[in-house]
Amino acid sequence: MGKLAISGGSKVRERPFVSHAIIEEEERKRVNEVLDSGMLSGFIANAGEHFLGGKQVKEFETLAKDYFKTKFAVAVNSATAGLHAALGACGVGPGDEVIVTPYTMSASATAIIMMNAVPVFADVEEETFCLEPQKVKEKITPKTKAIVIVHLFGHAANMDAIMKIAEEHKLSVIEDCAQSPGAAYKGKLVGTIGDIGVFSLNQHKTITSGEGGFAITNDEKLGLKMQLIRNHGEVIVDNMEVENIDGIVGFNYRMTELEAAVSIGQFRRLDSLNDHRIKLAEYLTEKLSNFEGLILPKKSNVDKHVYFVYPIRFKEDVIGVDRNTFVNALKAEGIPFGAGYVRPIYLEPMYQRKTAYGINGCPFTCGYYGGEANYSKGICPVCERMHEKELMLTGVCKSPHTKEDIDDVVKAFEKVFQNIDELKSIEK
Ligand SMILES: Cc1ncc(COP(=O)(O)O)c(C=O)c1O
Numbered sequence: 001m002g003k004l005a006i007s008g009g010s011k012v013r014e015r016p017f018v019s020h021a022i023i024e025e026e027e028r029k030r031v032n033e034v035l036d037s038g039m040l041s042g043f044i045a046n047a048g049e050h051f052l053g054g055k056q057v058k059e060f061e062t063l064a065k066d067y068f069k070t071k072f073a074v075a076v077n078s079a080t081a082g083l084h085a086a087l088g089a090c091g092v093g094p095g096d097e098v099i100v101t102p103y104t105m106s107a108s109a110t111a112i113i114m115m116n117a118v119p120v121f122a123d124v125e126e127e128t129f130c131l132e133p134q135k136v137k138e139k140i141t142p143k144t145k146a147i148v149i150v151h152l153f154g155h156a157a158n159m160d161a162i163m164k165i166a167e168e169h170k171l172s173v174i175e176d177c178a179q180s181p182g183a184a185y186k187g188k189l190v191g192t193i194g195d196i197g198v199f200s201l202n203q204h205k206t207i208t209s210g211e212g213g214f215a216i217t218n219d220e221k222l223g224l225k226m227q228l229i230r231n232h233g234e235v236i237v238d239n240m241e242v243e244n245i246d247g248i249v250g251f252n253y254r255m256t257e258l259e260a261a262v263s264i265g266q267f268r269r270l271d272s273l274n275d276h277r278i279k280l281a282e283y284l285t286e287k288l289s290n291f292e293g294l295i296l297p298k299k300s301n302v303d304k305h306v307y308f309v310y311p312i313r314f315k316e317d318v319i320g321v322d323r324n325t326f327v328n329a330l331k332a333e334g335i336p337f338g339a340g341y342v343r344p345i346y347l348e349p350m351y352q353r354k355t356a357y358g359i360n361g362c363p364f365t366c367g368y369y370g371g372e373a374n375y376s377k378g379i380c381p382v383c384e385r386m387h388e389k390e391l392m393l394t395g396v397c398k399s400p401h402t403k404e405d406i407d408d409v410v411k412a413f414e415k416v417f418q419n420i421d422e423l424k425s426i427e428k
Contacts, residue, residue: 004419006332006426012415013334013408017396021208026265030056034257043254045232047239052227056260061214063267068192070216072223075260076230079178079200079213081253083111086196086215087146088247089225090172092117095368096145099171101131102344103383104150108176109345112148113356116363118373120144121346123380127298129311129341129391130157132382137165143371146172149194153393154206154277154308155297156185159193166194174198178213181206182274184304191216196226201259206273206308206398207266209259230254273399274306280397280406281307287410291417293318309393316389321423326416327392329423333412337394340387346375 003009034040034056042054052058057075064073076082092098094116100109102121109119122135129152136147147166149157166173173194177183181199183190191197196219201212217223225248228236233250242248255263285296295313297305314323327339350356352375354364364373378384396409416423 002415004329004332004416004422004426005334006329007422011332011334012412015334017336017405018400019395021203021266022399023262024265024269026268027262030261030264031258034261037257040258041254041256043231045235045250047236051231051236051240053254054257054260056257056264057255060255060260060263060267063264064214064216067267067270068189068197068216070192070218071220072217072226073214074216074223074226074230075212075214075255075263076253077213077255077259078107078202078211078253079176079198080107080111081230081251082198082200082213082215082226083107083148083174083176084114084251085226085229085253086174086198086222087111087115087117087148088229088249089217089222090146090174090195091247092145092172093247094363095143095370097141097143097371098146098148099131099136099139099144100148101150101152101383102346102380103129103341103386104152104176104345105178105342106345106348108148108150108178113350113363116357117145118143118363118369118371119345119351120373121344121375121380123382124152124386125158126313126382126386126390128155128157129153129386130155131162133158133161133165135380136162140165140169140171141371143369144169144171146174147194148174148176150176150178151180151183151185151190153311154180154183154306156180156183156190156303156305159185159188159190163193172196178202178205179308180306182270182304183306186302192218195219196222201263201266206277206306207263207270209255209262209266212255212259212263214255277307277398278305280401280403281305281310283403284310284397284406284409287406288312288413291413307397309395310397312392313386313390314392320420323389323392325423325426329416329426330412333415335394335409335412336396337392340391341393342387344380344383344387346379347377351375
């Protein structure tokens with residue numbers, strides 16, 4: 001197969017993989033309708049007819065409610081906003097602790113800090129990369145108020161065990177489904193199992209409006225609170241005769257008509273986009289299954305994995321080179337792979353220095369907390385091992401790629417494995 005590209009040989013693939021969103025006719029038509037109307041947002045911070053936004057936002061929310069079979073869908077302008085609104089609606093506030101995974105995009109934890117509460121990190125399972133229920137249990141204290149569970153990479157977390165723990169300790173459960181719209185756990189769509197499910201529509205997600213997001217719930221109180229938080233709640237409650245005004249401090253988390261117009265067409269294709277991801281990912285699993293030292297995602301009859309990315313656990317002791325060298329060799333062949341995902345969040349400077357709001361250590365060390373947030377290296381060893389040595393990821397299993405594109409990925413693996421001795425000498 002020739003010399004490795006990392007050593008100066010020719011690449012398996014010259015053509016780049018596609019990374020932009022696929023926009024179709026429905027999105028174009030709707031966006032033009034909105035532009036023609038001149039009403040780019042339907043929201044006003046009033047208790048009247050504009051409190052819930054414009055035509056496209058309402059239509060998008062109806063689509064989401066029908067799909068998830070929930071009473072509420074609240075369109076917002078990012079999943080970060082959705083997580084913030086969800087935590088506010090659940091009554092999380094200063095002095096509370098919220099348990100969250102350290103293996104996620106920063107916003108899953110930052111949203112907790114935005115409520116002046118303290119994120120407590122529990123370790124992940126090595127099979128799903130999602131929170132390990134037993135580790136969650138070990139982190140519960142009298143201050144614990146909620147769990148933010150992230151269905152990472154398109155795979156559901158172990159929700160039966162998480163919900164049991166939450167019920168026993170009376171904790172709210174917010175499902176961060178930014179990477180997993182359409183994924184299912186034991187037949188239930190993720191986002192419909194906990195109290196609130198939050199989704200992202202940012203540029204890199206399965207369906208996108210550039211920026212955007214939404215939250216779903218079956219609970220009327222939570223739904224109304226999220227609507228208030230989205231749209232400057234504190235100046236609206238009087239006219240709406242809302243009695244319980246705890247945690248309704250509002251923001252501008254409103255989705256524009258343009259974003260909603262794009263989201264509608266995208267949302268209608270969610271299942272077919274996921275089906276295509278699954279087809280390509282299962283094809284890749286079949287082709288890579290003969291290589292020793294790669295732990296591939298398992299097919300399940302129970303859960304629906306929607307492969308936001310395709311995760312592989314790399315066994316350095318079996319393969320004989322380290323993961324980063326192997327990933328660099330694949331990248332040199334023209335195959336996009338990431339070594340690890342994000343650094344465990346607690347290792348970021350804000351947590352290490354325990355400084356977020358103001359200069360008094362809020363929310364970590366200021367007066368009303370009184371707990372001891374531990375963000376030391378070593379607190380989540382599985383997550384750290386995945387980050388440092390084991391996990392590798394690619395996002396190529398999606399439209400418009402085809403099995404022919406995946407064949408290039410397989411060819412690159414074959415080439416690197418065939419030249420593993422050459423790679424070992426590079427590593428040294
Ligand atoms: C797991 C997770 N949660 C939250 C977010 C935040 O999403 P947004 O960019 O819509 O705020 C992301 C985005 O990457 C994510 O992957």
